[in-house]
Structure formats: C-alpha cells, structure tokens
Amino acid sequence: PKKIKIENDRVDKKAKKRKQDEVRGNLWKGEVADGKKKAKKEPEEKWKWWEEERATDGSKWRFLEHKGPVMAAPYEPLPSKVRFFYDGKQMKLGPEAEEVATFFAKMLDHEYTTKDAFRKNFFKDWRKEMTSEEKSKITDLKKCNFNEMGEYFKAQSEARKAMTKDDKLKIKVENERLLQEYGFCIMDNHKERIANFRIEPPGLFRGRGDHPKMGMLKRRIRPEDIIINCSKDSKHPKPPPGTKWKELRHDNKVTWLVSWTENIQGSIKYIMLNPSSRIKGEKDWQKYETARNLKKCVDRLRNQYREDWKSKEMRIRQRAVALYFIDKLALRAGNEKEEGESADTVGCCSLRVEHINLYPEKDGQEFVVEFDFLGKDSIRYYNKVPVEKRVFKNLQLFMENKQPEDDLFDRLNTSILNKHLQELMDGLTAKVFRTYNASITLQQQLKELTSPDENLPAKILSYNRANRAVAILCNHQRAPPKTFEKSMQNLQTKVSHYVDMIGLLRHPLGLVRWDVEVADSFPYSPRAVETKKKAVERLEEQLMKLEVQATDREENKQIALGTSKLNYLDPRISVAWCKKWGIPIEKIYNKTQREKFAWAIDMAEDDYEF
DSSP: OHHHHHHHHHHHHHHHHHHHHHHHHHHHTTOOTTSOOOOTTOOOOOOOGGGSOOOSSSOSOSOEEOOOOBOOOOOOOOOTTSOOEETTEEOOOOHHHHHHHHHHHTTTTSGGGGOHHHHHHHHHHHHHTSOHHHHHHOOOGGGEEOHHHHHHHHHHHHHHHTOOHHHHHHHHHHHHHHHHHHSEEEETTEEEEBSOOBOOOOEEOOOSSSOTTTTOEEOOOOGGGOEEEOOTTSOOOOOSTTOOOSEEEOOTTSOOSEEEEOTTTOOEEEEOBOTTSHHHHHHHHHHHHHHHHHHHHHHHHHHHHHHHTTOSSHHHHHHHHHHHHHHHHOOOOOOOOOTTTSOSOOOSTTOBGGGEEEEOOOTTOOEEEEEEEEOGGGOEEEEEEEEOHHHHHHHHHHHTTOOTTSBSSTTOOHHHHHHHHHHHSTTOOHHHHHHHHHHHHHHHHHHHHOOTTOOHHHHHHHHHHHHHHHHHHTTOBOOOOTTHHHHHHHHHHHHHHHHHHHHHHHTTTTOSSOOHHHHTTTTOOHHHHHHHHHHHHHHHHHHHHHHHHHHHHHHTTTBOHHHHHHHTSOHHHHHHHHHHHTOOGGGTSOHHHHHHTHHHHHHOOTTOOO
C-alpha cells in the first residue's frame, strides 16, 4: 500500500506540474487561465488581489517566472570621419577610451562639463580606460578637442527628430516586441507588468546639486554582475550567449526580480514590478493603513513629546524637538551618509547650527525659527515658522558653544529616532508622520475648499489647491517648465478670443439680459434670440474653463503636485471625493495612476474617512 501511495503521489505531482506549465504557457501567450483564447481587444480581467487573503508567513510570492533583463546595447565605434584631437593633432582612440570620450562629447553643451569637480572626476576615470600609450599622450583635459564628436551626436539627434513615420513605426514595433518579451512576469498564476526591465547603459554620473562624484564613469553592467531571482520550478532566464549570471537566487521573501551593484555609490539597483502590480499595491495599502493607525494615537504622541521638551536629559529633549519639527513641518528624518560620499543635503536629524536662525519674541511677535538648507535631491528648504516658547528655548540651548558647522541635534540620529518611534507604535517611522500629515491635510482642505455650487472645472481647481497645500507642506518644488510662458500666452490668446466672440454676439443688442420683451423692439425673432442666448452661455462656460485653467497653471508653476499625489496621499481620499461630488476619476488620475490605485478605486465609498 505504501508503494502504491508513493506512485500515486508522483502521478499527482506530474499532473499538477503539467497543469501549471499549461497555465503559465497560456499566460505568456496572452490567454486566460482556463485555456480559452480571448477575443481581440477584449480588456483583460483585472486581478482583484485586494479581495484575496494575504500571506502571513512573510512570503511575497509562491511562483515567479520572468525572462531576465534587457542588457545595454554594445558600443558601436564612431565613423572614421568623426575625429578626436589632442593638442591640435588628430589622435585615434581605442574602443574603450573612445566610448568614454563620447559620453563627455554628448554633454559639451551642458553646464556640467564646465564644473571643475565634473571635469576632474571624468578625466581621472577616463584615463583608467586608456591604453598605456594613450595615457602617456593625454595628460591635460584642456588640450582635448571633442567638437567633431559633439557635432556628430547633435546631427544624430536631429536625424531622429526628422525620422519618417515608417522609421518611427519600426522603432515602436521593436520596442513593443521587447516589452512583450521582457516586460512581463508570471507571479502566482497572474501576468504582471515589470517596471524597468532594461539595464541602464554606461555613462557619466551627474548627481544632483554639487555632488562630489559628478563626472565619474558609470561602468557597463555585464551579466556577470547580475543576480537573478525567480522560482526554482520556473524556466530560468538565460544569460546572453557565452556569459553567465553572477548568481541565481530563489528568495520569495523579497520582491525584486533582478539586482546588481552600481560602481559610483556602491548602492544596489533592482528590477521591480510595475506600480500597478499586487506587490506594489499591497505595500501602498499597508503604508496608508499604518498612517491611519497613527491618527488614532497622534494626540498621545504629541502630548508625550511636549512633556519631553522639559526632560532633564539632553538626548530626550533633542529627540522631542526633532519629532515636533517632523510632525509640524513634515520634514524628512535625514539619512546618515558617509562624509564626502554625496551632495551636502540634510534632513531634520542631520541639521547643523548654520541651517537655522532664531528670532526671539519682540513687540508681541511670536518666537520664530528660520530654516534654510538643502534637502533631498538638493532642493532648497526655506521656511520661517512660529514655534512654541519651550521649543525656542531648547534650540537656544542646543546651539550654545557650537560652531556653525556643528550638529544641531548632536545626541540624535535617524536610527535612534526611528527606534524610539517603533516603541511608541508598531511600524511607526518618521516617514509615517509625513504620510499622515499629507493625507489629513488633503482631507481637511477638500472639505474646506469644495463648494456644492461650483461647476466641474471649479471643483477640480479646488482639488488642485488642496493638493498644492500638501505639496507646499512637503516642500515638493520644481523649476517652472521651459514651455510655461509660451503655454500661458497661448491660453491668454484663447481667453481673448472667447471674450471677443461673446462681445460680437452681444454687440447688436448691447443687452445684459436676453428676454423676449426687450428683443421685441429689435428685428429678431424670439427663436433667434434664444439661439443667440444659448451660444453666449456656451461660450461663457468655455471662457470660465479657460480662466480656471490659467489660474491653476499659474498657481502650480513651481509646485510639483505629482509627488505627493502618488506617494503621500491616501488615494481613497481622492476617490471618495470624486464619488461624493460626481467627478469623473479620469479628471484626477490619468490611466497609469488609475492602474496603480485600482485597489482604492474599487474599495473606497463616498463616505470614506482617512
């Protein structure tokens, strides 16, 4: 009997594997799981993963199969007519040195190539790619002439812009082919989109702000640098012929498909799933649920850090004041960095004495703190905020006998702060405060700004104003778009056009009111008057839409609304607002965003409260 059971188990496992292979094969072909082919253009049935039970063992998937990454194209040497000159003389470079030279040549018109740090780092790394003969000759970057290379790449760029429709179509078809082959994976019997399936090509590191490593060579990533993560029982991705992967891993406790280490910062890069995938959606959902949990205990936490301002221990006082700023101003905690490893950017815990100025109470004015520092991505944070007297006095104490370059919170760092926050609430970090304050601000602003009497464009303007309040809180700035002035001029031209048309339609009567009684004294039939009246109403509606649009653009020209909308605002607040006021969700979220937030669109009712 035991032998028969073992045989039956083998048969069952084989049958199960055959069924799995069949399902996977159908998924790769774009067929549904039961093997029936879909009719053309029939929309795929959405996987409502949020209606399923979540794994409790820490696993992210049970089965994962993908085709691996698309490697960067190999270097194509320049045509012989494109020359490089050193000290006025033509010089032929070997392929390794030539490739790195082209990276610099492509950036000749960019401000980066004028910066000393960029030029110094580039030249140092370029020399590492030269032959000993090239190295002995090329000793001064100022004597290098990359102009012909630069002109060649400019001409190529212009040629791409002038491509025929057929040529553009060929490229589009090839990109679509690569997307279909490499841009999807099979995860737990569902076809999921991959976010970034291409390996970044080599080039020169730019960094943000005055990054000390700008100009360094980002080396080519080879198959031997790459770790693949997939199921043991899947078809494993094949490396390019004649190469092998660094490692093949089967770790279902992580969500990445491919990883490698880049050479500039030594950081690990990943190929992950698209924001619309289950894994990303679950992470988002959990993030907002954690922020909602903070709402339940935020008053207790605020009372606690206020009490801690009076602590006898300096470290507790510093922690409490930092937490107050993280809560009140939505400051980032600030990650610890190696000295000289990156641009001089700071967060709350890494603020220095030079980053704040104190203005004591004067003539009944409040105690004010002025912040001025470079935050994430070298974006300047400047703010003057009134603070409570005890916070002000503590800051004076923290700054005593310190130099401008000394740490303001010298007894605190991010890990100490987050360890303390974990003790206060499970899953609490400094970022949760940021998410909580952003979402609660949106909800409050929408309640205050939305009027039932407003029409659709005005309601959307109110939504964008609420979103803008959050973006300002989170310091999400941007430079005004290059096309801003031109697009505003075009908009104003349209506005003037509508004003003129309305004027023309009204001119013959010179009336404010259109009624039959007044119209009788003019040679117009009531029907003609009614037609004209409707035409004016339509034009006035269009005019109002354009004026609202112009206001919206002007107010948001230096504010990045997208960052908070995608990363800090519980999407269920926006969905509920749309449902409550009958606003099409397409007016708030574009197609990509609707896919990302499909779970929220399906779940949230019009009475949802964050």
